[in-house]
Amino acid sequence: MNEKPPESCPGIGSQTAGKAAPCQGCPNAAFCASGQTSNALDPAVAEIARRLYSVRNIILVISGKGGVGKSTVATNIARALAEDESVSVGLLDIDVCGPSIPKTMNLEGEEVHQSSSGWSPIFVTDNLCVMSCGFLLPSLDDAVIWRGPKKNGLIKQFLKDVDWGDLHYLVVDTPPGTSDEHMSVVGYLKQCSNLKGAVIVATPQEVALLDVRKQIDFCKRVDLNIIGIVENMSSFVCPKCEKTSIIFKPTSGGVENVCESYNIPLLGKIPIDPLIGKSCDEGTSLYETDASSPTVKCLKEIVTHIVNKCENKL
Amino acid sequence: MSLQKVKCVLLIISGKGGVGKSTSAVQLALSLAEEGKKVALLDTDICGPSIPRMLDLNDCSVLQSERGWLPATITRSLSPSNHCFFTDENSAVIWRGPKKNSMIRQFINDVDWGELDYLVIDTPPGTSDEHISIVECLREQQKPDGAILITTPQILSINDVRRELTFCRKANIPIMGILENMSGYVCPHCSECTNIFSKGGGQSLAQYANVPYLGSIPIDPNLGECAEFGRNYIEQFKSSEAAQRFKTIARNLIEEVQ
Numbered sequence: 001m002n003e004k005p006p007e008s009c010p011g012i013g014s015q016t017a018g019k020a021a022p023c024q025g026c027p028n029a030a031f032c033a034s035g036q037t038s039n040a041l042d043p044a045v046a047e048i049a050r051r052l053y054s055v056r057n058i059i060l061v062i063s064g065k066g067g068v069g070k071s072t073v074a075t076n077i078a079r080a081l082a083e084d085e086s087v088s089v090g091l092l093d094i095d096v097c098g099p100s101i102p103k104t105m106n107l108e109g110e111e112v113h114q115s116s117s118g119w120s121p122i123f124v125t126d127n128l129c130v131m132s133c134g135f136l137l138p139s140l141d142d143a144v145i146w147r148g149p150k151k152n153g154l155i156k157q158f159l160k161d162v163d164w165g166d167l168h169y170l171v172v173d174t175p176p177g178t179s180d181e182h183m184s185v186v187g188y189l190k191q192c193s194n195l196k197g198a199v200i201v202a203t204p205q206e207v208a209l210l211d212v213r214k215q216i217d218f219c220k221r222v223d224l225n226i227i228g229i230v231e232n233m234s235s236f237v238c239p240k241c242e243k244t245s246i247i248f249k250p251t252s253g254g255v256e257n258v259c260e261s262y263n264i265p266l267l268g269k270i271p272i273d274p275l276i277g278k279s280c281d282e283g284t285s286l287y288e289t290d291a292s293s294p295t296v297k298c299l300k301e302i303v304t305h306i307v308n309k310c311e312n313k314l
Numbered sequence: 315m316s317l318q319k320v321k322c323v324l325l326i327i328s329g330k331g332g333v334g335k336s337t338s339a340v341q342l343a344l345s346l347a348e349e350g351k352k353v354a355l356l357d358t359d360i361c362g363p364s365i366p367r368m369l370d371l372n373d374c375s376v377l378q379s380e381r382g383w384l385p386a387t388i389t390r391s392l393s394p395s396n397h398c399f400f401t402d403e404n405s406a407v408i409w410r411g412p413k414k415n416s417m418i419r420q421f422i423n424d425v426d427w428g429e430l431d432y433l434v435i436d437t438p439p440g441t442s443d444e445h446i447s448i449v450e451c452l453r454e455q456q457k458p459d460g461a462i463l464i465t466t467p468q469i470l471s472i473n474d475v476r477r478e479l480t481f482c483r484k485a486n487i488p489i490m491g492i493l494e495n496m497s498g499y500v501c502p503h504c505s506e507c508t509n510i511f512s513k514g515g516g517q518s519l520a521q522y523a524n525v526p527y528l529g530s531i532p533i534d535p536n537l538g539e540c541a542e543f544g545r546n547y548i549e550q551f552k553s554s555e556a557a558q559r560f561k562t563i564a565r566n567l568i569e570e571v572q
Contacts, residue, residue: 064362064406066331066439071470097440098329098474143329143441143477145484148411151442176331176439177361178406179414203332206542211362214406221408241504247535251542274510281469281512 042188048159049191051118055090055167057310058189059227060198064211064218066176068203069232069270071100072280074173077199079285080303082128087168090121091130092158094185095175096151097144099134106283110135118163131162148180155184169310176211178218186222196310197225199267202258203233204250209258216262227309228267230302231255236272247272265309268302271295317422317455319429320354322571325448325461325487329474331439333466334495336364337541338531339436341556342462344548345564351431354385356421358448359438360414361407370544383425411443418447422455439474441481449485459571460490462528467494467515479523490570491526492516493563499533528563531556 009022017023018033026032052058061074071093078091093101102108105124112135113120121129133154137144164170175181189195198219202212212229219226231254235244250257259266270276273295279286286296317323326339336357343355357365366372377384409417427433435458438444452458461482465475475492482489494516498507510533520527531537534556540547548557 066362067333067466067471068331097442098331098477100470100473103470103473140473141476141480143480143484145441145446145481147443147446178408179361180410180443183408183410205538207336207364207367208332210364210367213404214362217404218406218408221406236499236508236510238501238504238506239508240506241501243501243503245502245535247499247510247533247538249535249539249542251539272510274508274512277468277470277511 042156044156044160045188045191048156048188051160051162052164052170052189052192052194055164055170055194057168058170058172058192058195059306059310060172060174060185060195060224061201062174062182062198062215062219063176063201064178064215065203065208068201068208070176070201071095071104071173072276073199073201073230073232073270074171075101075104075280076276076286076299077303077306078128078130078169078171079287080300081169081171081307082125083287085127088127088166089129090164090167090170091128091173092162092170093130093132093134093173094155094158094181095173096133096146096154096181098175099132099137100280101130101132101173102134104280104283105130107132107135108140108283112136115163118161119158120163129164131158133158151180152184155181156188159185159188178214182218183222186224195225197227199227199306200229200264201232202229202255203248204231204246204254205248206252208248209252209255212255212258213262216258216264226264227306228265229255229259230267231269233272234269239274265305267305268298270298270302316425316427317433317452317457320427320433320457321431322460323433323435323452323458324490324567325435325437325458326464327437327445327461327478327482328439328464328471329441329476329478329481330465330471333464333471334531335439335464336368336436337537338462338464338493338495338560339434340365340368340541341537341548341560342564342567343432343434344546345560346432346434346567348548348561349564349568351568352429353432353434354427354430356385356425356433356435358418358421358435358444360409360417360444361438364541365436368541368544372544379426385425385427414443415447418444419451422448422451441478445481445485449487458487460488462490463492463525464495465492465516465519466496467509467512467530469512469515471511472515472519475519476523479525489523489525490567491528492520492523493528494530496533497530528566529559531559 018029023029082089121131123129346353374386
């Protein structure tokens, strides 16, 4: 059950790999000491860094738990960023087994086109383009029943071969968990200095926060910066009596508590609003249909937060 | 052959995450146990196990006997098993596929399940490593007996479940039915029912795919709260709409299996 490296492992990237004191007795010591590990870097990593050089900010949207609204948040971040016509935005969906972005962006049935400079993303508006695994599936009933290595291959291709052009922001939507896809995407983006970090999406219940803590641990271990946490499905405002009720109770203090204890910024709270679900199901933009609703205001604030974080780091 | 004495193996699956797989698995297992059946629950979500929290078993660890790992026991008729008993609650399990597969294999083959009426298996979202492994592993033992698909009413979720249906058909798993979770929310102030996540998606999918529709479970904050504290919702809120629905579903299942 030993899934962790030894306590004081210097890591394969280190100069002392295989030669430090704790390496004695480690079954991999000889391999690390041979220096092959640093050379064993996948050549694709450098290729990906070159390809994504024209992107100014890369943001990952992650969550250990499924169904908390990663795709919804990713979609709305992308749409909000693209509200400013001078900002060009790309949205990449690497959820191989359950791609939702084609639905939320109303792009179902689209196919990927190839040009001499790579795969062309599909444009929703002039300054918002999308690439998703869903575009590779001929029918909605088709399941992708793949094991890890095959998924990694596809993710690599998506990062390496999509011709994004000059982008201000590339938002990457991920599947739930801390497994193959996540390790791969972080590993492949290792040499991208424009990777600004991850936005974690969470819901207030402890059952979901359990997975969030795991996700924070994951980010620390793979050295991925956390931009902040978004609390989704915070509270519900009855459309009839306009009174608030809490559906998913924050029994352990909610996301606020987690943010405080890990010292991570809380980017904002998104209420439960049937409008959001509806806009995702219909693939419409909330910013056009319901620009004045409090939910939209809240989403915009979150995006302002993210933009500030990204720009400050430049 | 650790599953030899298990009468019925049920998979709880859904292409989508957060639709209530674990919650439904727990409530179904509890409902089946209420009906006097001997039930065990196996959580195969390696990166995000929720069952220990929902059954208040965070401090349990796995015991070993001569015949294999022993599942933790809650009531005389329900015993869950979960790998989370091996790890700390806050640390991430960052495993690639092959490692997850061997863990699942070990769970199915090496846990001493004993004599059971039902083994309910909770799965992670998706159609990938874990699912292929479970099915392969169960097939060696002439199982599983069926899968229950969980969905929420939105089209977004229905789309993922459609893919899961294809997975079941390709893997030759009989589909026992579709269960719609988070159907509607009744405002505690004015009793107005709002369909937060739209309505009727589960039923129309069942019709489309020609599989049985097991019913819908309304959104009940109490159910969520019970899951948080590991309380028995079925026992504490016996008369609630959701508990009644689970009871009906459990009874129908028993009938169908017999």
